[in-house]
Structures are given as C-alpha cells and as structure tokens.
Ligand SMILES: Cc1cc2nc3c(=O)[nH]c(=O)nc-3n(C[C@H](O)[C@H](O)[C@H](O)COP(=O)(O)OP(=O)(O)OC[C@H]3O[C@@H](n4cnc5c(N)ncnc54)[C@H](O)[C@@H]3O)c2cc1C
C-alpha cells in the first residue's frame with residue numbers, strides 16, 4: 405500500500421514573529437522554518453508502517469513554493485520515498501478547503517490507501533484540512549489520533565472525544581488520519597537518508613495537472629487587518645515570607661482580580 | 665443568503681456545556697435575526713431560551729447517544745436545510761474540529777476557525793482570531809452562505825439567564841454513510857473540565873521532578889479551586905503528566921480566567937498556549953524567569969514551600 409503524508413513547513417516554534425503590516429500579515433523574511441511538529445508525527449507513523457512492510461512507498465505532499473523543498477528533503481532524510489509539491493498561483497490565498505481539494509486530488513491520483521496528516525498546522529492553526537480531504541474523497545477519518553492500529557484493510561484509531569475522553573474508532577481503509585502528540589516519537593535523519601535526500605527529486609504539480617481549476621479552489625475565507633496581540637499590563641511581584649505571599653495572593657485573586 | 669444564526673449547543677449527558685449558553689448569547693447579541701440552537705442526542709434545551717435562543721431543534725434516536733461524525737454532519741446538514749441560517753456557530757472543541765470541516769467540505773462552506781471576537785460590519789460577520797499560536801491576530805470573513813465560525817470557549821462570556829424558555833421541536837434526521845464506528849470509549853483520566861474549556865488551570869513544569877511530585881503538588885492545588893491540571897511540555901516529556909495535559913503551541917491552547925504556573929520558565933512555546941489567560945499567576949524560584957514578564961501576580965519562591973500554603977489559603981477562602 406502507498407501511504408501519503410501531508411507536510412507543511414511552518415516558522416520554527418521559538419521564532420518571535422512580527423506582523424509586517426495589516427495587509428501582508430506576518431513577516432517571514434529570514435525566519436527559520438521547520439516541518440510542522442504534528443506532521444512529524446504523521447511522517448513517523450508512515451515510516452513505522454514502512455518498517456513493518458505495510459507501506460510500500462511513503463509519498464510526502466505539500467502545497468507551497470520552492471522554499472519548502474528543503475523540508476521535503478528533510479522527510480527523505482528520515483526515510484520518505486517520493487516528494488510531491490503542489491504549486492499554483494490559484495492557490496496563493498487558498499483557504500483550508502482549497503488546500504484540501506488540491507491534496508485530495510494528488511493523493512487520489514497516486515492511489516494512496518492511507519493519508520496521514522498532522523492535527524493542525526501551527527501557523528494557520530485551522531485544524532480543518534484532514535477532515536476536509538476525507539469528505540472530498542469519501543474516505544473514513546480519524547481526527548487527533550494518538551494510537552493507530554492497522555490490520556489488513558481495517559483500522560482502529562484512538563481519538564480525542566472531548567473532556568479528556570478518548571473514542572476508539574474502527575473503520576475500513578482508505579482513510580485520512582490526523583496525528584496528535586503521543587502517537588510516536590519522530591526519528592532523526594539517518595546518514596544514508598541524508599545522502600539520499602541530496603539526490604531526491606521533487607515532483608511539482610500545478611492545478612491543471614491535478615485536474616482542478618482556479619475557480620474550484622477559490623477561497624471562501626479571507627484574512628485581513630493583521631495585528632500584534634496587545635501587550636499584557638505590567639504585573640506585580642509579591643514580597644514577603646511564603647506564608648505572607650500565599651495569603652496576599654488569595655486576597656488579590658478575590659478582591660482585585662475577582663477570579664475566585 | 666439566509667437569515668439568523670444556527671448554534672450547535674453541546675451538552676454532556678443532557679447537561680449543557682457553558683459554551684452552549686455562551687454561543688447562544690453571543691449569537692443573539694449580534695442581532696442577525698433569530699437564533700436557533702441545535703441539540704444532538706438530548707430531547708431538551710428550552711432553558712437555552714434564557715440566553716437568547718428563539719427556537720431549539722433536537723435530534724434524538726438512532727446513534728445520537730454519543731458523538732459521531734456521521735450523526736454530527738447529517739444533523740447539521742438537516743438543520744441548515746430547515747432553518748436556512750446566514751451563519752452557523754460551534755464551539756471550537758474536539759467535536760467541531762472533527763465534524764465541522766467534514767460538513768464544510770460537503771456543502772462547500774468556509775470556516776472561520778477559533779475566533780475570539782465577532783462583530784457585524786455592514787451586515788456581514790467579521791471574526792477576529794489568533795494565528796501563529798497567538799503571535800498574530802487577524803480579522804476573518806467567510807463568504808459562503810451559511811458562513812461557519814467556531815468560537816473559542818470562554819472568549820465571549822456567559823450572561824445570567826433571563827429564565828425564558830425557548831420552544832423545542834424535533835428535527836427528523838436520517839444518518840447515512842457512517843464510515844467509522846465507535847467501538848469503545850476510554851473515560852477521561854479525571855472528572856474535571858477539558859483544558860480548552862477550563863475557567864481555572866494550575867500547571868506544573870519540569871521541576872515538579874516526578875509523577876509523584878506532580879500528583880502531590882499540582883493536582884491537589886488544582887483540586888482546591890476546581891481547576892484543571894495542566895503541564896509544560898518538559899513536564900509531559902519527562903512522563904510526569906499525560907500528554908493531554910500539555911499547554912502550549914504544540915499542546916492545548918487555553919483561555920481561562922485564572923492560570924497558575926508552578927515552576928514553569930515561560931518559554932515562547934508555553935506562552936503561546938496560555939498568554940490570553942485573564943489573570944496569570946507565576947510561582948518560580950528564579951526572579952529572572954521570563955514567565956514573570958507575563959504574570960499578573962508573581963511569587964519568587966520555592967513552589968514546594970508556597971504550593972501547600974497557597975492550597976490551604978485557597979481552601980480557607982472558598983470555604984469562608
Ligand atoms: C517544537 C517545539 C514545540 C514545543 N511546544 C511546547 C508546548 O506546547 N508547551 C510547552 O510548555 N513547551 C513547549 N516546548 C518546550 C519549551 O521550549 C520549553 O522547553 C518548556 O516549555 C520548558 O518547560 P518548563 O518551564 O517546565 O521547564 P524549564 O524551562 O526547565 O523551567 C523550569 C523552571 O522551574 C523553575 N524551578 C525549578 N525548581 C523550582 C522550585 N522548586 N520552585 C519554583 N520554581 C522552580 C526554574 O527556575 C525554571 O524557571 C516546545 C519546544 C519545541 C522545540
């Protein structure tokens with residue numbers, strides 16, 4: 405079975421980001437980029453299935469410009485086989501549904517039997533693309549999965565059910581599974597993998613190659629008026645013995661902050 | 665173009681979540697027409713009238729006893745067909761993250777995710793939402809009809825009920841095309857509210873030093889004020905707390921009235937998950953820890969010394 409992984413490059417979590425202006429949004433010039441942390445779990449899950457000989461080929465998909473190729477090659481260094489990058493002017497302002505249409509079309513064309521995604525891209529913070537792909541393909545879905553078992557063409561997935569509960573879902577492949585922390589520990593690149601990544605080719609596809617028109621991916625969600633979060637008001641350090649500050653804090657929480 | 669707002673009112677075994685009242689009240693306050701609450705898996709909901717619901721639609725029977733994506737999508741699809749709303753609101757929690765994108769893809773709708781503010785601008789709804797884990801904010805507009813928004817819990821507030829009752833009617837829904845089956849449910853590790861919905865949180869850092877340290881310092885302190893226990897990633901990675909407890913950019917994004925950080929340094933990834941908390945209390949023995957730059961109240965001390973004293977003071981205050 406071919407297994408697909410949707411992988412997005414995002415600003416490194418420790419980068420302090422600045423909003424350039426209200427129209428452009430965040431200034432990414434010179435910002436260090438990394439694989440979306442949740443997509444690392446998706447990639448690792450695919451690689452584990454390859455180690456277990458369940459997957460024959462691991463294909464990594466991204467929608468983005470050529471500067472994402474470095475992240476795709478990072479995936480080869482860990483063991484991914486094929487790289488697909490979808491780029492088209494029609495996707496420049498794509499919303500989740502547009503991205504999902506492009507990724508769904510590519511995965512379908514390649515005959516992928518399981519598509520693994522992260523639960524959320526930590527830049528757009530939408531948590532929408534995986535379930536949208538599942539619907540567009542008419543496939544089963546498992547959202548925020550932290551344990552996955554495959555047996556033949558059926559799967560069991562442990563997913564968040566709200567309130568800290570977990571549901572155990574069973575279904576048949578093909579499916580889209582979005583991965584959460586806890587599902588695995590992503591591996592580091594191997595030396596062999598790093599060598600392979602230097603020669604790795606990226607298969608670049610545009611909308612026409614996917615059989616899609618720009619109109620089909622036209623965004624219905626628009627972002628504007630970008631700004632920075634308001635700074636928090638200056639706080640206060642309480643002084644005195646442990647017993648004194650504990651007492652003072654409770655008084656402040658009650659009478660000043662009014663939260664208890 | 666539709667009329668009014670359809671609100672997905674979540675409940676747990678027939679008890680409405682705080683977010684149900686919060687969303688209904690916000691929908692009403694926007695003045696975009698009638699507010700219809702959709703209740704899946706429970707026959708009641710008249711009390712939502714007290715927060716502004718003009719009508720309640722209930723879906724029961726079949727496989728509605730617990731959440732499933734097929735039921736969720738079918739029920740909302742049927743409600744949209746029945747009500748023809750201009751907008752659909754859901755709480756930005758586990759159910760909406762699983763089901764709402766699937767519905768949106770089915771109907772070709774746009775979803776404005778996780779908004780913390782909503783206003784009307786020339787008749788159109790405009791949300792404001794954090795992006796890049798709260799390092800930036802932007803307005804979000806949705807051009808589909810209906811427009812879908814998911815609202816962050818605790819961002820809008822719950823007014824007191826007027827006591828009014830809303831008319832409740834049953835909505836017939838046929839659920840088809842279930843591709844997965846819930847074969848088991850693992851109960852939550854504790855009975856407290858989920859971090860993302862919690863109004864009070866007490867989190868512990870790596871320096872709790874052991875699972876025992878977490879269980880003896882953080883959990884009882886949280887328990888004293890009915891707070892949900894949270895943790896830094898370093899605390900989770902060390903195995904002192906389960907990963908579901910992680911607060912931060914790659915954990916839960918939380919929005920409580922009170923966030924108490926015990927022995928947490930306040931790295932950028934942790935701040936990303938809790939910086940919108942209304943009141944932040946930091947206890948850290950290092951006066952230069954970055955968390956103090958964000959704290960409303962800071963205590964420079966050993967948390968193992970202050971923690972139990974604080975717990976006793978809180979218990980006394982709440983008892984008195
Ligand atoms: C990709 C990525 C994603 C990440 N995502 C997250 C995330 O989602 N959430 C998250 O939290 N982190 C995240 N991190 C990790 C983050 O960078 C920090 O490493 C982590 O938050 C530190 O946790 P900590 O504050 O418990 O530990 P430390 O930074 O080690 O701080 C411990 C603090 O405890 C104090 N202390 C020690 N003993 C005591 C005592 N007895 N009493 C009082 N204070 C004491 C110390 O002064 C210190 O300030 C992420 C990192 C990466 C690279």
Ligand SMILES: Nc1ncnc2c1ncn2[C@@H]1O[C@H](COP(=O)(O)O)[C@@H](O)[C@H]1O
Nearest residue numbers: 410466467521522524525530531532533
């Ligand atoms: N541009 C993209 N390219 C590839 N995968 C993506 C892209 N955007 C989102 N995804 C996938 O969808 C998941 C959820 O993203 P989102 O819905 O944007 O939060 C991510 O973790 C990725 O696996």
